[in-house]
Amino acid sequence: MSNVYPRTFSHIGISVPNLEQAVEFYTQVMGWYLIMKPTDIEEDDSAIGEMCTDVFGAGWNRFRIAHLSTGDRIGIELFEFENQQNPDDNFEYWKTGIFHFCVQDPNVEELADRVEAAGGKRRMEKPRYYYPGEKPYRMIYMEDPFGNILEIYSHSYELIYSEGAY
Numbered sequence: 001m002s003n004v005y006p007r008t009f010s011h012i013g014i015s016v017p018n019l020e021q022a023v024e025f026y027t028q029v030m031g032w033y034l035i036m037k038p039t040d041i042e043e044d045d046s047a048i049g050e051m052c053t054d055v056f057g058a059g060w061n062r063f064r065i066a067h068l069s070t071g072d073r074i075g076i077e078l079f080e081f082e083n084q085q086n087p088d089d090n091f092e093y094w095k096t097g098i099f100h101f102c103v104q105d106p107n108v109e110e111l112a113d114r115v116e117a118a119g120g121k122r123r124m125e126k127p128r129y130y131y132p133g134e135k136p137y138r139m140i141y142m143e144d145p146f147g148n149i150l151e152i153y154s155h156s157y158e159l160i161y162s163e164g165a166y
């Protein structure tokens with residue numbers, strides 16, 4: 001039996017309707033690094049084409065992708081698919097799957113304003129405190145300009161949850 005240890009997080013893939021706009025948003029508002037510019041990927045017999053067919057199944061045809069990196073070296077893959085659809089409500093939290101991702105910024109309010117100014121929207125009227133009157137730990141749920149659910153924390157995950165129950 002092998003040892004169990006905490007794996008590190010490598011990357012996350014985010015589907016967007018417009019790759020150039022997403023790259024601009026995530027580099028200009030979030031400050032993430034562009035490490036591979038938008039690139040066309042086609043269904044063919046190349047290594048990447050075959051890899052994508054393994055994942056998506058035959059008939060995916062083509063998509064566009066860009067690679068970014070956060071300040072703590074987490075990879076962000078932005079995908080623009082040919083048959084991309086915007087759901088009416090992208091917040092079906094009760095369904096299995098990832099329903100949000102979270103970034104950390106000590107000035108939650110300022111980043112929330114920047115996201116909103118760039119075309120995103122607030123899912124909460126204002127940031128909330130985890131321990132009101134005790135600690136400055138805050139959070140807010142937002143949407144990026146493409147409808148993806150984005151949460152902003154003021155402090156690290158470990159600090160916010162290290163006390164145990166709320």
